[in-house]
Each structure stands twice: as C-alpha cells, then as structure tokens.
Amino acid sequence: IPKMRNINKEQKGKVESFKGVVGTNVPDRIAIDLLKKANWNVENAIGTFYEQGLDSKYPNAFGSTSAAINETKAKTLFSAYAQGADKMGEDAILNFFKDIKVQAEDPVTLLISFRMGAKTQGELTQ
Structure with a gap:
C-alpha cells in the first residue's frame, strides 16, 4: 500500500497538486497509486481519476454532483x-x-x- 512517507518531496508535491484538483478527501494511497501508474504525471493521473469514475466513489471530490461546498x-x-x-x-x-x-x-x-x-x-x- 503506497504511503506518503515512502515518497520523496517532489512526489508529495504532486500528490498535493492532484488532490488540489480532484478533492482532498481522496485517500493518499489512491492518489499515489494513480500518479505512479501515470509516471508521476499529474495531468494524466487526474484524467485517469475521472475516466475511472472515481469522482463518484469519493463524493466530496470537486465537481461531484453530491459535493458539499462550504x-x-x-x-x-x-x-x-x-x-x-x-x-x-x-x-x-x-x-x-x-x-x-x-x-x-x-x-x-x-x-x-x-x-x-x-x-x-x-x-x-x-
């Protein structure tokens, strides 16, 4: 299971950028896994997140129809x-x-x- 403590500073920044777009409620392990599969390309990982419908699995993700916005x-x-x-x-x-x-x-x-x-x-x- 990928964890934040097992990645370097640059990769942590990419996790934060990824979560800044898709939503902070997405578990780090999911973000890290998608980023690894995308060779740490944030844009591609975000695309995969939406293509796989993960925004509906994590309902507080930005852009989700059920997102709660303060x-x-x-x-x-x-x-x-x-x-x-x-x-x-x-x-x-x-x-x-x-x-x-x-x-x-x-x-x-x-x-x-x-x-x-x-x-x-x-x-x-x-």
Whole structure:
C-alpha cells in the first residue's frame, strides 16, 4: 500500500497538486497509486481519476454532483484572490495557481478553470 512517507518531496508535491484538483478527501494511497501508474504525471493521473469514475466513489471530490461546498469558505477564498472584486483577473488566477503549486502552462489549469465554471479565459467570476 503506497504511503506518503515512502515518497520523496517532489512526489508529495504532486500528490498535493492532484488532490488540489480532484478533492482532498481522496485517500493518499489512491492518489499515489494513480500518479505512479501515470509516471508521476499529474495531468494524466487526474484524467485517469475521472475516466475511472472515481469522482463518484469519493463524493466530496470537486465537481461531484453530491459535493458539499462550504459557501462561506469558497467566498472567502475567492475574495482573497479577487481582492474585493466580483471577478478574478489574470494576475489573481496566476497567484491562485502558484499557491496550489500548478504552473500556469500546465493543462491542469484548464481542468480547474472548467470545474470552477469559467466562462471567459483568464477570468473567474463569483
């Protein structure tokens, strides 16, 4: 059974990036297993997660139809990046991705933006 203590710092960062997209309730062992099978490629592991329907097995995963979202926390997080505005611009979005350790060029940003309901590239609205 894969465990966080058995992987290196870079791999731990990839587990965190993976869980930052699919949901923190996904067990580490599942995240590590998917990442290992994807040769530690976060994008491919995320794709496999959704292709295998694991988002329905872990109902609190982001984007799940039964996901429980704490609206107050979501608004607080959004406000921290939007700085009081009703939308996050490109700079705020880049800061958000930097904070969750996802590079702006990483295709995972597209998945995150899609899951967050982005209607316009480079802009997220509340």
